[in-house]
Amino acid sequence: MEYHRLSNGLKVVISPDHTVPTATIGVYYGIGFRIEPKDRTGFAHLFEHMMFQGSKNLGKAEFIGLVNANGGQLNGSTRFDFTNYYEAVPSSATETFLWAEADRMRGLDITQDNLTNQQGVVKNEVKVNVLNQPYGGFPWLDLPQLANTNWYNAHNFYGDLKEIDAATLPEVQQFFKDFYAPNNAVLVVAGDVEPAQVMGWVNRYFGTIPASPGLKFPDISEPRQTQEKRSAKTDPLAPQPALAWAYHVPPKNTPEWTAMRLIDLMLIQGADSRLARVLVNEKGYTGNVAGGINWPLGSAYDYNGPMLWSAFLIHGSEVTDDAILADIDGVVKDLQDNLVSPDELARAKIKARSELYDAVGDGYRFGLVNLLASFALFEDDPGRINKLDDEIAKVTPELIRKTAREYLRPTNRTVITLKPGAAPAAAPAAQ
Template sequence: MKYKKLFLMATCLAWLAGCTPTEEKQESASFQVPVEYYKLDNGLKVILSQDKTSPTVVIAAYYNIGFRIEPKDRTGFAHLFEHMMFQGSENLGKMEFIKLVQQNGGVLNGSTRFDFTNYFEIVPAHKLETMLWAEADRMRGLDITQENLSNQQGVVKNEVKVNVLNQPYGGFPWLDMPQYANENWYNAHNFYGDLEDLDAATLVDVQNFFDTYYAPNNAAISVVGDFEIEDAKKWIEQYFGDIPSAELPESPDISEKPQTEEKRFEKEDKLATKPAIALAYQMPERNSAEYYAMGLLDQILVQGDNSLLYKELVKENGYAANVNGGINYLGNMFNYKGPMLWMFNLTYDNTTEADSIIQSVDDVISGLEENGVTQEMLDNALVKIRSSLYDNLGGFFGFGRADLLCSFALFDDDPSRINNIESEFKKVTVEDVNRTIKDYLRSSNRTILTLKPTAETQN
């Protein structure tokens, strides 16, 4: 996993340039992301979104395989395979894909998430055809050799050691909490992978994984930016159209049973000098009214220095310097498919008791439940989440838009949902939010994980 959050915050003012204040208000309220969606005969989902404000294009390839459904005896395999995708294909040798992008003034990356593995390039607009050809070349077939596999097994194991095993707070809480809070193996195993499982991967495993999950009928391609629609369609058909589809396996059951009792766990960290705590609540079903209500509650409770938990835990009690939190620590509340946690965490001084922090959290949530969320609080949350949404859509040269388009294509077969997000939040009523507090922010729906420092020097 090369990054946890790729949405670099940027504004959408370019879309509104030249408007008077009244026009700006009307334009921002009615702005629609251009979406042209179709499928190739081999099942590849294609989403085109033209935006000529910058002479660049984003090409994003998303595959419907993430941490959740990797083989049970090959933990970390989805992530290992992400690395394999940069090791060469039929017409591009080892690392030549990366050189191709960088030598043409572009940037690229890839990541493995809960429900997808993605690859993207941002390049000057006139290099669109080149990058479509390159993405198709590695979708068509990788250079799968023992040398490449052994090399990347070493790279991934080193990444696990550097980012998790030999790092204070390594994996806390984004990697740890799902393993404690969830019951279904698909949601609860070590996504980064056990080192023994990584070592056990064979060439046959790699080839079977590629043939099964990296087929066009298990993928979505989005193009966002400065390009001509007909040119893009022609090149996509030319380079991707004859890649054969695959017979996809039946999707496993990734559902979680409703949580009925609070869970508490403690983890020791020999490198940490201060304790930390994370609280996670099971999320409502994706796209339900309660799901959108939780998005607004996230804004009310943890997002920004005007949030209730920030005020209580940081400003009032001084337990921590900050409170981090959100829905889906490996992305955002829109780019996942299965069960999810709403979570927040903080580090605190050794003189503070974890129970004091938990009691303060309970005071805030019980106060919300007793007094109810007001319309003013809801309106402020709508402003914050709308700002965050448009930052994401405009961020990183349009990658935020490409991400949501591919996610909605993969999970909903409907990338135009990108234009309904704001209206769905506006449908949420005070009654919806107050009901969601009672149903989902109850102590019996949460898991508490405390990290105990065991380093010799503690402050």
């Protein structure tokens, strides 16, 4: 692996792999929905769509057509702390797609027609994925808004329909100038490539793109939660009740964070996890418990800032939320009071390594590109990918217990209960 930085600030990671004649190119911009403008919720996601509307030398949809013509795959996404664009193509087309990515970094075709069109697309996405879906937005939209106190961590990042409509062309143009710039981006090229040749192309196509002079980032810190938060909602489309809960996790790259990663694996990941054994197998409350760190919008590694460990289950109406929470508390208390056995900790470490190897070993290299880009973007250290094994190995039973006591305490928890059926009618106004 090679790591470079251009004079305009662009970070470049090259990871050669000659086993398959393909290359995966990823461009990650350090702007996610966490720090989108106030009163413009959904703005970062809207802009992700704008990046496919054409640039100086590639008209509308021509970027996608170019990938398809080369038999490749592509996608983009908006996450808490980045927006990314990536494509897997034959390695012989690497130069073409470096040119294409540079073309849209250099300047988009930001027109009112394109903006209006994509506002409609994004609003339809919100309606289909959230407003008209049972359990839509629950709990992945709801929990951060309740658990966090800083607006940047606590707003509706999918977007309020009125605020999506309110976005203006000058705002979109300024957003592009501020954040879609080389000094706020990482370029990753992984696959059947020669690093020296790739750097020649990168310098040619990206090297003259000017840096953004206006890169400013708000304070996204969260205060320590000292009191449990609870809320309830009614979902007219949901057939059964549901329960969601979350805890703030330790700061990234600390020993406690790595311990929390293993706690997640011990408590919720897989049929042998503690909560699955109790809530699914023993009590029969539900058929599945889902959750994780940065769930379900990313991995435990690809974020930068305060984050939640969250979980969710759908259950029958015959069991109360308090009964389920009591069983969850019992599982957590055991982890806080007693040292985890060496065998259970060893299984969690194997799970952690297995998930890591699955991510970096997928056929299209998207998982590898994601980790390299995230570590470069947030920590200026893509080589950290090679340190994760050692971090996992150092976690002890004592550190697991210490972390559980501090971060799984009741006063660090947020709980949302969901009831099915139509919302109750408002009381009549007094005469």
